[in-house]
Each structure stands twice: as C-alpha cells, then as structure tokens.
Amino acid sequence: MYHSLTWLLWLVAAVVPALATRNPLYLIILLLTVTFVYMALGTQSPLAVSWGLFLRAGLLLWVTTFIFDTLTAHYGATVLFSLPRRWPVIGGRITLEAAVFGATSGLALVALLLVFATFNALVDHYRLLRLLPSSLYQAGVVASIAMTFVPSTAASLRDIREAQAVRGHRFRGLRDLLPLFVPLVTSGLERAIQLAEAMEARGFSRVVSSARTSSRRHKLIISVAMLACCMGLFGYSYWRPGRWLALALLAVGLTLLLFTLHRMGRGSGRTRYRRELWHRRDTIVGLASGVVLATFLALLVLWPEVLAYPVYPRVVWPPFEPLVGLALFPLIAPALVAGYRPVRRLP
Amino acid sequence: MSESAVIEFSNVTYAYPDAKTPVFERLSFSIPRGSFTLVVGPSGSGKSTLLRCLNGLVPHFTGGTMRGRIQVAGRDPVSLGPQGMSDCVGFVFQDPEAQFVVDEVESELAFAMENMGVPEMVMRRRVEEVLDQLSIASLRRRRISTLSGGERQRIAIGAALTLQPEILVLDEPTSQLDPQAAEEVLTHLQKLNQDLGLTIVLAEHRLERVLQYADQVLYLPGNGQAPLYGKPREVMARAEMAPPLVSLGKALGWEPLPLTIKEGRRFVSGVKKSVGLQAIEGSHPRSGSPIIELQGVWFAYNGQEALRGIDLTIRAGEIVALMGRNGSGKTTLLKNLVGLLRPQEGRIRLFGEDIRRRETQDIARRVGYVPQNPNALLFADTVRDEVIFTRRSHGLPLEASLDVLHWLGLDSLAGAYPRDLSTGERQRVALAAIIAAEPQVLLLDEPTRGMDYLQKRALARFLREQQERGLTTVLATHDVELAAQVANRVVLLGEGEIVVDGPTRQVMTDSLIFAPQVNKLLRDPRFLTVEDVIKLGLSTVETTGGSSL
Numbered sequence: 001m002y003h004s005l006t007w008l009l010w011l012v013a014a015v016v017p018a019l020a021t022r023n024p025l026y027l028i029i030l031l032l033t034v035t036f037v038y039m040a041l042g043t044q045s046p047l048a049v050s051w052g053l054f055l056r057a058g059l060l061l062w063v064t065t066f067i068f069d070t071l072t073a074h075y076g077a078t079v080l081f082s083l084p085r086r087w088p089v090i091g092g093r094i095t096l097e098a099a100v101f102g103a104t105s106g107l108a109l110v111a112l113l114l115v116f117a118t119f120n121a122l123v124d125h126y127r128l129l130r131l132l133p134s135s136l137y138q139a140g141v142v143a144s145i146a147m148t149f150v151p152s153t154a155a156s157l158r159d160i161r162e163a164q165a166v167r168g169h170r171f172r173g174l175r176d177l178l179p180l181f182v183p184l185v186t187s188g189l190e191r192a193i194q195l196a197e198a199m200e201a202r203g204f205s206r207v208v209s210s211a212r213t214s215s216r217r218h219k220l221i222i223s224v225a226m227l228a229c230c231m232g233l234f235g236y237s238y239w240r241p242g243r244w245l246a247l248a249l250l251a252v253g254l255t256l257l258l259f260t261l262h263r264m265g266r267g268s269g270r271t272r273y274r275r276e277l278w279h280r281r282d283t284i285v286g287l288a289s290g291v292v293l294a295t296f297l298a299l300l301v302l303w304p305e306v307l308a309y310p311v312y313p314r315v316v317w318p319p320f321e322p323l324v325g326l327a328l329f330p331l332i333a334p335a336l337v338a339g340y341r342p343v344r345r346l347p
Numbered sequence: 348m349s350e351s352a353v354i355e356f357s358n359v360t361y362a363y364p365d366a367k368t369p370v371f372e373r374l375s376f377s378i379p380r381g382s383f384t385l386v387v388g389p390s391g392s393g394k395s396t397l398l399r400c401l402n403g404l405v406p407h408f409t410g411g412t413m414r415g416r417i418q419v420a421g422r423d424p425v426s427l428g429p430q431g432m433s434d435c436v437g438f439v440f441q442d443p444e445a446q447f448v449v450d451e452v453e454s455e456l457a458f459a460m461e462n463m464g465v466p467e468m469v470m471r472r473r474v475e476e477v478l479d480q481l482s483i484a485s486l487r488r489r490r491i492s493t494l495s496g497g498e499r500q501r502i503a504i505g506a507a508l509t510l511q512p513e514i515l516v517l518d519e520p521t522s523q524l525d526p527q528a529a530e531e532v533l534t535h536l537q538k539l540n541q542d543l544g545l546t547i548v549l550a551e552h553r554l555e556r557v558l559q560y561a562d563q564v565l566y567l568p569g570n571g572q573a574p575l576y577g578k579p580r581e582v583m584a585r586a587e588m589a590p591p592l593v594s595l596g597k598a599l600g601w602e603p604l605p606l607t608i609k610e611g612r613r614f615v616s617g618v619k620k621s622v623g624l625q626a627i628e629g630s631h632p633r634s635g636s637p638i639i640e641l642q643g644v645w646f647a648y649n650g651q652e653a654l655r656g657i658d659l660t661i662r663a664g665e666i667v668a669l670m671g672r673n674g675s676g677k678t679t680l681l682k683n684l685v686g687l688l689r690p691q692e693g694r695i696r697l698f699g700e701d702i703r704r705r706e707t708q709d710i711a712r713r714v715g716y717v718p719q720n721p722n723a724l725l726f727a728d729t730v731r732d733e734v735i736f737t738r739r740s741h742g743l744p745l746e747a748s749l750d751v752l753h754w755l756g757l758d759s760l761a762g763a764y765p766r767d768l769s770t771g772e773r774q775r776v777a778l779a780a781i782i783a784a785e786p787q788v789l790l791l792d793e794p795t796r797g798m799d800y801l802q803k804r805a806l807a808r809f810l811r812e813q814q815e816r817g818l819t820t821v822l823a824t825h826d827v828e829l830a831a832q833v834a835n836r837v838v839l840l841g842e843g844e845i846v847v848d849g850p851t852r853q854v855m856t857d858s859l860i861f862a863p864q865v866n867k868l869l870r871d872p873r874f875l876t877v878e879d880v881i882k883l884g885l886s887t888v889e890t891t892g893g894s895s896l
Contacts, residue, residue, distance in 0.1 A: 126451050141448060148450050151492065156723065162687050163723040165707045166716040167780065168740035179736070182726035186766055190722075191445050197404055198446035202459035202506070203433035273457030273470045 001041065002334060004131055006282040006289075007123040013289035014115040014331050016296045018108060021307040023318050026325060027107045033331045034111070034118050040335035042121040054117030061113070062106035069102025070094060077314040101311045122334075127276055134272075135264035141204075145195065149188075156187050221260045228253030281337040288330035295327040352377040352418075353513060353546050354401065359415035361396065361405065368571060370396045373415070376576045380513075381544040382562040383537070385551060385579070389588060389799045391769035392569030394550040395441075398518050401548065402436040403428045420513045434463060437507030439517040441797075443499035443524075452494075452502055453487050459510050470509075477505040480543075481535050495673065497528025501535060508539075514546045515539070522552060522770070522797045525673045525825045526860070533557055552799055555590035555864055558583070559607045580604050588800050591828060591864040594877045599885055611868045618871050619887045635663030637699075638788060638819050639684065644693035646679055646843075653679040655843040656693070661821060666814055668834035668851070669823040670861065675840040677823035678719065681790045684821070685716040697788070712741055715786035719793045721777035725765040730757060730776050733765060737783040751783050755809060770797030775806075782813075789813070791822040795829050807832040831855055831863040831875040851875070 017030055042048055071083075071090040076097025085091045125147060129140040157180070164179045171177075199205075232250025235242055299306055309318050355377040362369035370393040378384050386394050399405040403424035406413045417424055420435040440446045449455045456477060460470045478484040481501045491499060500520050507515060517536070521529035537560045539545045551557050558564075564582040566575040575582045583593045584604055592611055596604045605611035639661040646654040653676045661667055669677045682688040683695060686707040695702050702710055718724065727733045734748050752761055755775050760768065765776050774794060782789070789810075795803050803826070810820055810833045824830055830837060830851065837854040839847040839861075847854055855861050856872040866875050869888065874880055880888060 126449055126454055130454075144449055148447065148492065152444065159718065159720055159723040162682070163718045163720075165687065166685055166711040166718070167724070167737045168708050168711050168784065170708055170740070179726050183723055186726075187722050190766075194440060194442060194445035195448070197408055197429075198438070198440055199448060200408065200429040201402055201404060201433060201436075201438040203430055203462040203510075204448075205430045271461055271464050271467060271470065273454065273461055273467065273474070275467070 001122070001338065002285060003276050003278050003282045004123055004127045005276075005278075006285050006334075007119060008128075008131075009286050009289040009293075010331070010334060011115065011119045013292040013296075014119075015112065016293055016300075017328060018111040018115055020296055020300050021309070022104045022108055023307060023309040023320075024104050024107055025318050025320050026307070026328065027104070027111050029325050029328050030111050030331070031107075031114060033328055034114050036332055037335045038114075038118040038121060041338055042118060045121045047121045051117045051121045054113050054120070058110040058113040058117075062103075062110050065106035065109065066099070066102040069105065070099040073098030073101065076312055097311045097313070097315045100315050104309060104311070130272065130276075133258075133261040133264070135261045149191075152191070153184070153188060157184055160184055160187075218260055218264050222257065225253045225256035225260065229257065284337050285333045288333035291330050292327060295324075299324070351379045353380040353420055354378040354548070355416075355418040356400075357416045359400070359413070359417055361400065361411060361413045363396075363409060363411045366411070371567070371574065372571070374574060376565060376574075378546065378548065378563070381540075381546055383540045383560050384546075384548045385554075385557055385561040385564045386548065386567065387551065387554060387564060387586070387588065388567035388574075389569050389801055390552075390771040390797060392567040394567055395518050397565075397567065398438075398516050398548065398550055400424065401514065401516050402432040402438050404438075433459065434510050435513050437504075437510060437512035437515045439500070439503045439507050439515070439520050441519045441522055443496055443503055443520075446503050446506075447491050447499075450491050452483070452489050452491060455491060455502060456506050456509050459506060463510060465510075473509050473511070477508050480508070480539065481505050495528065496524045497531050500524060500528070500532050504532070504535070508545075512545075514548065517547070517549045519550050519552065519797070526827070527672065529553060530556065533560075536560075552797070554588075554800075555592065558590065558593075579606055590800070591877050592868060595865055595868070595880060598877065598881065599888060599890060601890070608864065608867050614890045615868060615888060616891045617889045618869055618874070619889065635665065635819075637661070638663050638697065639821070640696040640699075641683075642694050642696075644680075644683060644690045644695060646676075646683060646688060646690050648679075653843050654683070654690070657843075657845060659838065659845065659848070661819060663819055664814060664817055665836055666810060666820045666822070666834050667836045667838055668830035669821060669838050669840060670825070670827075670830060671840035671846070676843040677840055678792055679843075680840070681716060681792055681821065681823055684790060685714050686710045687716075708740075711786075712784065713786055714788045714790065715781040715784055716790040717778050717781045717792060717794060719796070721770075721773040722766075724777045724780060725773065728764060729762050730765055730779070731761045733776060733780045734783040737780050741784045743784065748783065751779050754782070754812070755779050756805060771799060771802045774798060775802070778806075787817070787819065789818055789820045791820065791824075793824060794822060795824065795826045803829055804832070827855070827861055827863050828876070830861075831866070832878070837861075 014030070014034060017026065021027065038051055042051060071094065073095065074092040076095035078096035079093045080096055080099070082093050083091050126144060129144050132140040160180055160183045163183075169176065169179055228249050230253075232246045232248075232253055235246030235249065239246065296307075306321055306324060357375050359374045360369050360372045374397075386397060388394055396405055399408075400417055401419055401424060405411070406425065407428040413425060419432065422432065422435065424432050424436075447455055448458050453474060456474050457470050460473065465473075475484075478487055481504060483498065483501050483505060486494065486498060486502070491502060494502070504515070504517070504520070515536075521532055524532065533556055536547055536549065540547050540560070549557065558579050561579050563577060564575075564579045564586075566582050566586045566588070568574065568587065575585055580603055583589050583606070584597070589597070592608065593604055593606065596611065596614075599614070601611075601614050605614065637660050639659070641657050641659045644654055644657040645652070657676075657680065669680065671677055679688060683690055684697070686702055686705060689703070697710065697714060725733060727736055730752065731749065734751060735745055738745055738748050749761065752758055755778060757772075757775060757779055760772065760776070765773060768776065774796065778791070778794065794806060798806065807829060810818075810822075814820065820833075822830075822834070834851045837847070837849065837851050838845060839854065852872045852875060855863060855875055856866055857870065863875050865877060865880065866872075869880075873883065
C-alpha cells in the first residue's frame with residue numbers, strides 16, 4: 001500500500017508524541033487518530049487479529065497501572081479516603097492525584113501500544129526487512145525465517161499434543177513433558193536441516209562467503225561509529241552543559257554507521273528484486289509525518305512545559321493548547337490519501 | 348562422457364558415515380540432455396541420496412565416503428558443493444513446507460537470483476516467465492502459508508527454475524499431495540520437459556502417473572541388489588515394483604508390456620461373464636452390530652464449516668474408506684470420532700455410548716487414531732519403547748507388547764531409533780504404537796503417505812488380517828488403489844457432506860477419478876485389483892494376443 005519507509009516515518013512521528021506527553025487530552029487525540037488509520041486501512045490485513053490483541057493487552061495494562069498507582073502512591077493534596085496504616089504497601093491515604101497519575105500514565109502506554117499495533121497491522125514485514133542494508137542481509141533472512149517458524153512450530157505442537165493424547169498420554173508431572181518436548185525439538189531440528197539444504201541448493205552460501213571478505217577496516221569504522229553513538233547518548237542524558245556537543249556526536253556516529261553499512265553492502269555481489277515504488281501519496285504521508293515529528297521535537301526541546309501535565313501536589317484540569325492538538329492531526333494522512341491508489345492490492 | 352550426456356556416474360560408491368554397507372556400489376549410468384528420468388525403488392533404497400549427489404548436497408551436507416566420478420553439466424558436484432552447482436541444478440524437495448525462506452510468492456521466486464547477483468531487470472523478466480510457465484501468476488502476491496499443497500509445490504518448482512538451470516531434480520515432490528494436486532504438478536513437469544527441453548530427474552512413487560512421460564527409469568532395489576537402468580518397459584519387466592497395470596500385464600504375459608491404459612486396451616477384447624461377484628467377495632460383514640454412529644454432526648473451525656450434518660453408521664468388522672478432495676472434512680471427521688474435536692451439533696455414539704462427556708484418553712482406549720504425520724507421535728529412543736509407552740499409558744500389561752511389532756513385520760527394527768527410519772517405516776511404527784493399545788476400532792489418516800507399492804500391499808494385508816480378528820477400520824485416504832484393495836465400503840465426502848456412500852465395487856467402478864487402474868482397463872465391477880483377476884482366474888480376461896504398439 002505505502003512504501004515501508006513511509007510507514008517507518010509515520011511510526012516515529014506517532015511514537016514521539018506518545019512518549020513526550022502525559023496530557024490525557026493530547027493522548028486521546030493521538031489514540032483516536034491512530035485508531036482511525038487502522039480502521040480505514042488495516043482491517044483486511046492478515047495481521048488484523050493482532051490489533052485486537054494489542055488493544056486488549058493495552059486495556060489490561062491501563063487497569064493495572066491505574067490500580068497500582070492509585071493504591072501505592074499516597075501522595076497529593078486531594079484525599080479521597082484512607083486505608084488502615086497497618087496494611088503493607090497500600091495502607092495510607094488514597095489521593096485523587098495518584099489516581100489521575102495512574103490513569104494518564106496508563107493512557108500513554110495504551111497509546112504507545114496502539115501505535116505499534118497499527119504499524120504492525122499495516123506494514124509488510126517482508127518488505128520492511130528488505131530495507132536493511134545488504135551487509136545486514138543475513139540477519140534479515142534469519143528474521144524472516146523466524147517469522148515463518150513461529151506459526152509452524154505452534155501448529156506442530158498442537159499436532160504432537162493430539163497425537164500423544166490419543167495414545168492415552170496424560171499430563172501429571174514434569175516427566176510427562178518428555179513425549180511432547182522431544183518430538184517438538186526433533187521436528188524443529190529436522191525442519192531446520194531441510195531448510196538449510198534448500199537454501200544451500202539455491203546458492204545462499206555464496207552471499208555468506210562473499211560477505212565474509214569485508215575488510216578489517218570496515219569493522220574498525222563500525223566499532224568507532226558505535227562508540228560515538230554510545231558516548232553521544234550517554235553525554236546527552238548525564239552531562240547537561242554539553243548536550244549539543246553530545247547530540248552532534250550522536251549524529252556523526254549514526255551517519256558513519258549507515259555510510260559504512262552501505263559501502264559494505266555494495267561489495268556483497270547480491271542484487272535485489274523489485275525495489276518498492278515511491279508514489280506521490282508516500283511523499284504526502286512522509287511530509288505530514290515530518291511536520292508532526294518536527295513540531296513535537298521542537299516543543300520538547302524549546303517549550304517542554306506545554307506537553308507536561310504535572311498532577312502533584314494538587315490536580316487541575318489538563319491544559320489544552322489547540323495548536324498542539326492540531327499538530328497531531330497530520331498523522332491521519334495515511335487514511336486520507338490512500339483513496340487514490342492506482343492499483344489495489346489483492347488480498 | 349558421451350556427447351549428449353548431461354549427467355554421468357561412473358563407478359560411484361557412497362556410504363554414509365558410520366554405515367556398514369554403502370548406499371550404492373559401483374553405480375554407473377548416464378542421462379542424456381533434455382530427457383525425463385524416473386528414479387524408483389522401495390523406500391529407503393537410496394533414491395534421495397542419489398538425487399542429492401547431483402547437486403553436491405551429498406557428500407557436502409552429510410559427510411561419508413565417496414568413490415568414483417560424478418559429472419553433472421560438465422562440472423564435478425563433489426568438489427564444487429551445492430553452492431557451486433546451484434545455477435545449473437534446480438532442486439525441489441519432498442516436503443513443500445520446509446523449503447521456503449520468504450513467505451511471499453514473488454520474493455521467494457527471486458531469492459536464488461538475488462543470491463546470484465542477477466540484475467533487477469532480468470529478475471523481473473524471469474519471474475514473469477516462471478509465473479506463466481507454471482500458471483501461478485494469480486498467486487504472485489499471496490502469502491505462501493495461505494496456499495494449498497499443490498500450489499506450494501509449484502512455487503517450489505518455480506523457485507528452482509528462476510536460475511534457468513539445465514537440470515531440474517525433484518525428490519518425491521508429490522508424496523504429500525492429494526491426487527488432483529499431484530496431477531497438476533506432474534503435468535507441469537511434463538510440459539517443462541517437452542517445451543523447454545529441460546532435463547528432469549524425478550523420484551516418484553506414483554508410477555502409474557509418470558511412467559508414460561519417462562524416457563528412462565533407474566530402479567534402485569536396495570539391500571545391495573544391482574540397480575536396473577534403461578527404457579521404462581525394459582526396467583518394468585524386470586523390476587519387482589510395478590504399478591497395477593504393469594503387474595497385470597506381467598501376470599497375463601502381455602508383450603510388449605503396457606505402460607498406459609491406452610496401451611493396455613489393445614490387449615483386452617472382453618471379460619467372461621460366467622463368474623459372479625460372490626466368488627470374490629467372500630464373507631462380507633454386512634450385519635455386524637453398529638459400532639460408530641453419527642447423527643447430524645456439524646463442525647466448524649472459527650465459523651468455517653467443515654462438517655455439515657453427517658449421518659453415518661459403521662458396523663463391526665467393516666473397513667470403510669473415507670475419500671474426497673483436500674479440505675472435504677475427512678480429517679475433521681476422524682478427529683471428532685476420538686474427541687480431539689467436539690461437534691457443535693449432533694451426537695456421536697461409540698459402542699452405543701454417547702462420547703460427549705468422555706475424555707480423549709478414555710476414548711482412545713478402544714479407538715486407535717493414527718494421525719497423518721507420524722513424526723508428531725514418535726519420541727522414544729527405540730521402536731520397542733514406543734510400543735511400551737502406549738501400553739503403559741493405557742495401563743495394559745507389558746508382556747504382550749512385542750506381538751504387534753511381529754504383526755507389522757517390524758521385528759528387525761525393534762531396537763532402531765524411530766526417527767532414523769524412512770517415511771514408510773515411520774508410518775508403520777506409528778501404526779504399531781497405536782495398535783499396541785489393542786483397540787477395537789482403528790482410524791487411519793492418510794496411512795500411505797510416502798509408502799511404496801510393497802509397503803502398501805503389506806499394509807493392506809495387515810488390515811485384512813486384523814479385520815478377521817474383528818477390528819473395525821476407518822481410513823481417510825487419497826489412495827485409490829489402497830481403498831480398492833482393502834475397503835468394503837467407500838464414503839465420499841464433498842465440502843463436509845456425504846456425497847456417496849456404498850460398497851467399494853459399486854462406487855469405484857466406472858468413476859473418472861476413483862476407478863483403480865485395473866478397473867479402468869477392464870471396466871467391470873468384479874475387477875478392481877490384480878488380486879481380483881488372479882482370484883477369478885486369468886482366463887476370465889479375454890485377450891487379443893497382443894497387437895503391435
């Protein structure tokens with residue numbers, strides 16, 4: 001539907017606000033936007049079922065966070081009621097502030113989960129893996145095999161359980177795991193060997209052996225780049241005065257890393273089938289995501305108090321800045337411009 | 348190496364590591380360019396090993412000792428290994444599940460080309476060509492996990508073809524498919540051979556389907572006997588393993604031996620009507636007490652209906668063959684009978700008792716169910732232990748355990764590790780592990796997967812012996828010949844409903860898909876198998892004395 005890169009951009013643009021704000025009003029807008037995108041595009045996707053699972057997991061998480069925070073914080077001005085002090089952990093004052101804090105933190109988690117759920121339902125995982133630089137190709141193949149192995153292992157476990165049940169096998173203790181476990185492992189190994197044979201017969205090891213020749217210099221550069229990234233992150237978090245320097249270091253490290261991976265990929269002698277096409281709608285969604293991302297990053301750095309929602313010591317109605325709320329709307333773009341796709345993907 | 352030979356073995360001897368005897372000894376043959384070669388032989392006779400030699404998987408993957416010289420397309424697979432052979436030998440494996448790397452059809456087709464560094468434009472063109480050649484263009488954007496077995500196997504063939512190999516090697520590509528899907532795959536292979544001149548080397552059990560396409564046959568008898576190699580007719584005349592038509596031809600002394608029904612028809616002028624059906628039916632248990640009763644059974648997987656109002660009564664001592672297309676509900680029906688699945692509507696009674704509240708483990712005490720995939724069952728260190736495990740689970744005495752191995756001719760394998768055995772042998776061990784509980788009803792799901800003619804005949808004999816002892820059997824099978832040999836009754840399922848239910852001879856006669864070979868030839872309900880002809884006397888078949896072909 002969209003280019004995988006477009007979806008990645010959209011994901012980042014949606015994750016940043018979910019992480020940046022605790023203000024429930026913005027979070028609700030974000031939730032609605034993301035849900036709308038899923039409803040418009042994702043319901044026919046083969047992974048649509050997983051969206052519902054994510055939603056249920058999110059609600060469970062929300063309830064847990066809410067109850068946990070409400071009962072354990074004991075801080076804040078508006079006391080609702082008190083539990084006997086003798087009770088461990090939950091004993092003490094139960095405050096409205098703690099409840100609101102729990103509810104908003106939970107909401108932020110739900111928003112984050114739903115953003116990932118929507119991305120997961122909409123993106124084509126195999127195409128996403130193809131975005132990996134050629135030098136990381138083997139890792140990509142491993143990941144794509146793993147994706148097919150999980151469902152097939154689940155299916156074979158079901159077969160095994162049935163087969164042992166009809167032999168009168170009952171589960172009574174750890175020893176009884178053996179008749180289930182042994183066939184599962186041996187079948188898995190046998191399948192792995194067959195797959196290895198099949199890949200070998202189709203020339204996979206050519207790639208492996210040519211990738212091995214990548215020079216020592218590349219490895220050195222990668223190590224340096226990773227070190228720069230780590231130092232940058234560390235500096236940004238713990239060394240306030242040098243924040244900008246740390247950010248610059250991070251940027252240099254990342255650029256170096258990507259550049260080297262790209263250079264290594266060129267030497268692998270492998271080609272790629274069918275690059276994904278970049279349509280005009282990808283540009284539109286990309287731009288929209290860029291706007292959201294830029295706005296929220298700028299707010300975070302320059303004007304962080306707009307996004308914050310302090311509930312302690314006394315809770316107030318969350319402030320609402322219409323422009324910030326509006327800044328979330330471009331995230332809806334995938335649902336709006338998908339209408340004029342030239343070819344419809346077959347189910 | 349002669350001018351036209353594309354594959355040449357000279358004095359090749361190969362033994363697996365730690366094996367006492369070699370798989371083949373001083374094997375020599377040569378395969379001409381553009382021909383269609385069939386590799387046949389009992390299971391475990393070294394067919395797969397031989398095919399794997401062609402692209403270097405043996406000995407590169409397996410180790411072992413190799414002597415002699417192999418030349419494939421002018422290269423030496425023993426020194427180059429599979430990666431060096433991958434652009435001239437395309438390989439398709441038995442199990443359509445286990446050979447895919449990417450779950451999307453187009454990407455899967457392109458995988459090998461990407462490894463070879465084929466330019467993008469060339470890749471696009473070749474993928475299009477392959478999609479058309481195998482008529483799978485409509486599947487291009489599908490997930491492989493959503494395809495049927497036959498479609499998957501065609502994709503595997505396509506994936507091997509995109510590198511434009513000179514030779515296509517297939518290791519029993521249809522053994523896991525139903526007859527319709529197998530037919531599809533084999534038809535496409537024949538087309539590739541005829542239209543493109545692709546050299547094809549195929550290992551296959553369903554001889555009756557491919558014999559006519561083959562230019563030569565390599566017969567590996569196993570057990571250290573000398574292999575046979577030559578024209579199909581010559582090899583079939585001397586080989587122990589042959590499709591029913593050829594066996595009949597041999598029994599009646601037809602010369603030249605017919606390989607197709609069309610050729611066979613020239614020998615038959617008619618059949619004598621003098622002998623009645625009773626002579627071959629023997630004692631037919633029609634009036635036993637009802638053992639399995641289904642009344643209006645409905646079952647659906649997540650809203651998808653698999654059984655739609657099944658009414659069926661099976662009596663003691665019957666052998667019933669459940670037949671029908673893939674997905675017609677055969678396996679679902681069997682699983683409902685042992686309580687692995689529970690019907691959403693209707694009732695099932697076993698031995699007159701409703702099984703709704705009974706646990707599977709209880710039901711399994713009297714009803715043995717052998718699932719499709721024997722690998723799901725086998726876990727013990729020896730075949731003997733598998734049998735003992737079942738008896739212990741059911742709380743039966745362990746003394747009589749080994750009788751069942753004797754019945755199934757597995758005495759010699761009692762100490763073997765089950766997973767080392769061939770597919771056909773594993774099937775039999777799985778059967779032994781279930782029969783060990785001494786059930787009164789036996790349910791078999793595709794018992795002949797990966798079995799050769801001899802093993803099938805042995806299974807048929809076993810089932811009939813057990814029938815004498817009072818065992819009731821229901822087998823879900825695609826195998827027309829097996830059903831013709833053992834079943835008294837055939838139940839044909841279509842989309843979860845019973846389409847036909849009747850005596851085997853009546854259902855299988857004059858049917859386009861379900862008639863066994865002998866019946867297609869003689870077109871008489873008295874003759875379904877070669878045994879029928881022999882029982883009635885060879886003279887009942889009137890022959891024209893053999894016209895020239």
